[in-house]
Amino acid sequence: MSQPEKHKQTVVALVENKPGVLNRVASLFRRRNFNVDSLTVGRTHKPHISRMTIVVDAQRTDGRRIAANLFKLVNVIDVKLVSEEPYVSRDLALIKVRTDDVDSRNAVTTICDRYPARIVDIGTKVAIIEITAQEDIVESLIHELEPIGIVEMVRTGVVAMGRGVRIVDADYEPPILAHTEADAYQVYGV
Amino acid sequence: MMLTGAEIVMECLLREGVEIMFGYPGGAILPTYDAMTKYPQIRHVLVRHEQGAAHMADGYARATGKVGVAIATSGPGATNLVTGIGTAMMDSSPIVCITGQVPRGAIGSDAFQEIDITGITLPITKHNYLVGDVRELAYVIKEAFYIARTGRPGPVLIDIPKDVQNEKIEFEYPEGPVRLPGYRPPSMASEEQIQAALDLIHQAKRPIILAGHGIVMAGASQELRELAERAQIPVALTLLGKGAMSEQHPLVVGMMGMHGAAACNYAIQEADLLIALGMRFDDRVTGNLKTYSPNSRKIHVDIDPSEINKNVKVDVGIAGDVRTVLAQILPGLQSMTHPEWIGRIRDWQEDGNERDILNYDTGDRLLGAQVINDLWHYTGGDAITVTDVGQHQMLEAQYYPHQRPATMLTSGGLGTMGFGLPAAIGAKLGRPDEEVWAIVGDGGFQMTMAELATAMQEKVKVNIAILNNAYLGMVRQWQEFFYEERYQATPMFNPDFVKLAEAFGIPAMRVTHRSQVEESVRFARSHETTVLIEDAIEKEDIVYPMVPAGADLHNMIRRPKPGEKQG
Numbered sequence: 014m015s016q017p018e019k020h021k022q023t024v025v026a027l028v029e030n031k032p033g034v035l036n037r038v039a040s041l042f043r044r045r046n047f048n049v050d051s052l053t054v055g056r057t058h059k060p061h062i063s064r065m066t067i068v069v070d071a072q073r074t075d076g077r078r079i080a081a082n083l084f085k086l087v088n089v090i091d092v093k094l095v096s097e098e099p100y101v102s103r104d105l106a107l108i109k110v111r112t113d114d115v116d117s118r119n120a121v122t123t124i125c126d127r128y129p130a131r132i133v134d135i136g137t138k139v140a141i142i143e144i145t146a147q148e149d150i151v152e153s154l155i156h157e158l159e160p161i162g163i164v165e166m167v168r169t170g171v172v173a174m175g176r177g178v179r180i181v182d183a184d185y186e187p188p189i190l191a192h193t194e195a196d197a198y199q200v201y202g203v
Numbered sequence: 204m205m206l207t208g209a210e211i212v213m214e215c216l217l218r219e220g221v222e223i224m225f226g227y228p229g230g231a232i233l234p235t236y237d238a239m240t241k242y243p244q245i246r247h248v249l250v251r252h253e254q255g256a257a258h259m260a261d262g263y264a265r266a267t268g269k270v271g272v273a274i275a276t277s278g279p280g281a282t283n284l285v286t287g288i289g290t291a292m293m294d295s296s297p298i299v300c301i302t303g304q305v306p307r308g309a310i311g312s313d314a315f316q317e318i319d320i321t322g323i324t325l326p327i328t329k330h331n332y333l334v335g336d337v338r339e340l341a342y343v344i345k346e347a348f349y350i351a352r353t354g355r356p357g358p359v360l361i362d363i364p365k366d367v368q369n370e371k372i373e374f375e376y377p378e379g380p381v382r383l384p385g386y387r388p389p390s391m392a393s394e395e396q397i398q399a400a401l402d403l404i405h406q407a408k409r410p411i412i413l414a415g416h417g418i419v420m421a422g423a424s425q426e427l428r429e430l431a432e433r434a435q436i437p438v439a440l441t442l443l444g445k446g447a448m449s450e451q452h453p454l455v456v457g458m459m460g461m462h463g464a465a466a467c468n469y470a471i472q473e474a475d476l477l478i479a480l481g482m483r484f485d486d487r488v489t490g491n492l493k494t495y496s497p498n499s500r501k502i503h504v505d506i507d508p509s510e511i512n513k514n515v516k517v518d519v520g521i522a523g524d525v526r527t528v529l530a531q532i533l534p535g536l537q538s539m540t541h542p543e544w545i546g547r548i549r550d551w552q553e554d555g556n557e558r559d560i561l562n563y564d565t566g567d568r569l570l571g572a573q574v575i576n577d578l579w580h581y582t583g584g585d586a587i588t589v590t591d592v593g594q595h596q597m598l599e600a601q602y603y604p605h606q607r608p609a610t611m612l613t614s615g616g617l618g619t620m621g622f623g624l625p626a627a628i629g630a631k632l633g634r635p636d637e638e639v640w641a642i643v644g645d646g647g648f649q650m651t652m653a654e655l656a657t658a659m660q661e662k663v664k665v666n667i668a669i670l671n672n673a674y675l676g677m678v679r680q681w682q683e684f685f686y687e688e689r690y691q692a693t694p695m696f697n698p699d700f701v702k703l704a705e706a707f708g709i710p711a712m713r714v715t716h717r718s719q720v721e722e723s724v725r726f727a728r729s730h731e732t733t734v735l736i737e738d739a740i741e742k743e744d745i746v747y748p749m750v751p752a753g754a755d756l757h758n759m760i761r762r763p764k765p766g767e768k769q770g
Contacts, residue, residue, distance in 0.1 A: 028385075029384075029385065033321075036322075036325070037325060040325050040326055041326075044326045077512075078509065078512075078513070081508045081509035081511070082509045084508060084509070085507070085508075085509055086385065087329075087330045087350060087383060087385055087386045088385055089385045090384050090385040091385075183384060185384040
């Protein structure tokens with residue numbers, strides 16, 4: 014299987030699941046003048062740990078510099094440049110296209126058949142296509158749909174994971190016993 | 204034991220070994236100020252502006268190696284700390300700043316004196332906290348001190364809402380080590396890295412060591428000297444590395460960079476090996492990166508992994524504590540000599556000496572270089588000097604060789620005018636047995652001169668030497684060189700500094716002739732209080748040599764030799 018574009022680098026960071034951590038990461042990128050193609054954050058199977066996937070264009074910003082700087086943030090538990098070895102990456106897009114005549118409906122169906130995409134909503138005016146694939150394949154589908162008429166689109170940004178037994182994970186329990194009362198302030202660490 | 208948040212703050216400071224804090228009270232921090240009355244062991248120094256508090260904490264930290272503490276109220280109190288925090292960040296100085304915040308329920312409501320200080324200081328602190336629960340307070344303070352002083356040191360800010368300071372809980376100090384899973388400062392080098400470094404050192408014909416602030420902070424002076432002496436490698440110092448090795452040691456060539464010794468800069472450009480230890484290849488040190496030391500292999504040891512390959516690509520990059528890494532290198536290090544290379548450097552030094560202003564007949568004029576050099580002479584070269592920023596700072600670097608680490612304190616990275624006086628007060632309070640001189644310019648001094656009152660109220664003995672040329676001298680120098688002598692906004696109308704000092708009850712004298720410098724040192728030493736000396740120096744003097752910003756390091760503007768025309 015082909016790897017995503019060669020000049021793209023993908024950094025995975027495990028961060029403490031606390032308010033403000035995303036702000037710290039974004040602030041770091043801004044003040045170091047790092048150009049980032051995409052940044053996604055989501056929860057992991059461990060409640061205290063969130064996982065970020067950061068894709069950069071290595072011709073503009075060196076992923077290793079990003080990793081070294083992320084490592085300095087106290088709330089960042091671990092950082093890996095996953096694109097240095099084989100890895101899987103996925104981007105999800107919802108694309109709303111015009112389907113207000115027979116030609117456009119047929120074209121959308123034909124194009125989607127050639128992609129790991131499906132039509133999740135269709136009406137007499139528009140349809141929503143969902144695709145989950147490597148970033149370049151998503152780009153390619155978008156390119157083909159453009160002539161038909163894209164009216165709205167949203168993408169999640171890339172998530173990535175190293176292949177095989179290379180595991181990015183951390184054994185980490187928060188240092189302070191969590192106060193679980195619903196109204197407790199959790200602004201700790203900003 | 205039931206304690207309020209404010210009492211927990213004081214209790215935790217006590218456990219961190221804090222003896223002194225610098226601050227200014229106000230509404231949102233009042234509970235903590237009230238708790239201070241129960242903790243007389245910790246001295247509080249009342250400043251005149253919160254910027255002074257941050258600089259004093261910084262000066263204290265640099266002089267002692269301990270964490271300095273500044274405390275201020277919310278809103279303007281907190282924002283006034285910002286310049287001092289930025290200064291500490293750029294020079295990796297360990298300080299903890301405690302600020303009051305409006306009560307939790309008012310956060311986000313634009314309450315009186317509310318400011319998002321954790322947001323503001325996020326990019327200029329090593330880490331910061333807004334304490335949302337009094338039960339977290341002790342952990343936060345313990346973490347803050349740990350983060351501030353370990354790894355690459357830096358400022359940490361703790362913002363504490365007023366109601367958190369007031370809340371009472373059963374207090375138990377969190378014994379045991381701090382648990383920070385995402386905070387793992389590097390310490391040692393791998394065996395492969397050490398071997399690679401040793402191989403480069405043993406192969407080098409023209410090596411030079413670049414020693415920086417990291418040597419001072421890691422306490423690696425002894426190891427540095429051993430490396431230099433055994434392998435006979437000349438040493439160039441950064442501005443903040445001054446004193447990392449005695450500057451009178453024959454292997455120390457001097458300071459590198461924009462106003463560094465020409466011999467240093469030539470040596471760096473012609474070297475075949477740079478051994479960079481605890482320094483970060485700042486643009487004031489490298490000049491044009493494209494032509495920087497083009498023919499050398501490079502070893503870089505720094506505690507901060509993100510500094511390796513940041514500005515200068517290196518052959519062996521070691522993220523580690525410089526003292527630990529040097530201790531790893533030394534056992535495998537062979538004795539070497541480089542007589543030809545050192546001879547070459549001596550020639551450059553000789554040429555530099557011929558151009559030294561001190562060897563010129565300058566008639567009746569009083570020059571900054573002479574004042575600094577005489578201060579060095581008459582203080583036995585053993586004072587702690589704290590400078591401001593500008594021409595006098597560079598002259599200090601050139602004409603006051605230091606013998607011991609942490610005896611020259613200056614704002615290098617941020618270049619903060621106004622740093623000198625408050626940092627000197629902090630340094631003196633941290634090292635009361637040392638003779639402390641604040642060497643400042645007339646411009647920077649006026650930015651924070653309100654701290655004269657602090658010095659008197661707190662009975663701190665600092666000797667202040669103002670090199671007064673009635674100009675923002677360094678800016679004027681740039682205007683002379685690069686803006687065709689258009690002196691826009693650099694001439695200064697100054698107060699009568701002697702009378703000003705007298706208003707604070709500070710003994711003062713004016714020096715207008717070189718013969719009076721010795722007398723001024725005696726005058727300063729004869730008083731137990733802070734003393735102010737105004738040195739009325741030549742108005743339009745130039746600091747040579749100078750590498751214009753962005754120019755090649757070897758393309759310095761040199762002072763012409765006697766009889767030579769400015770090229």
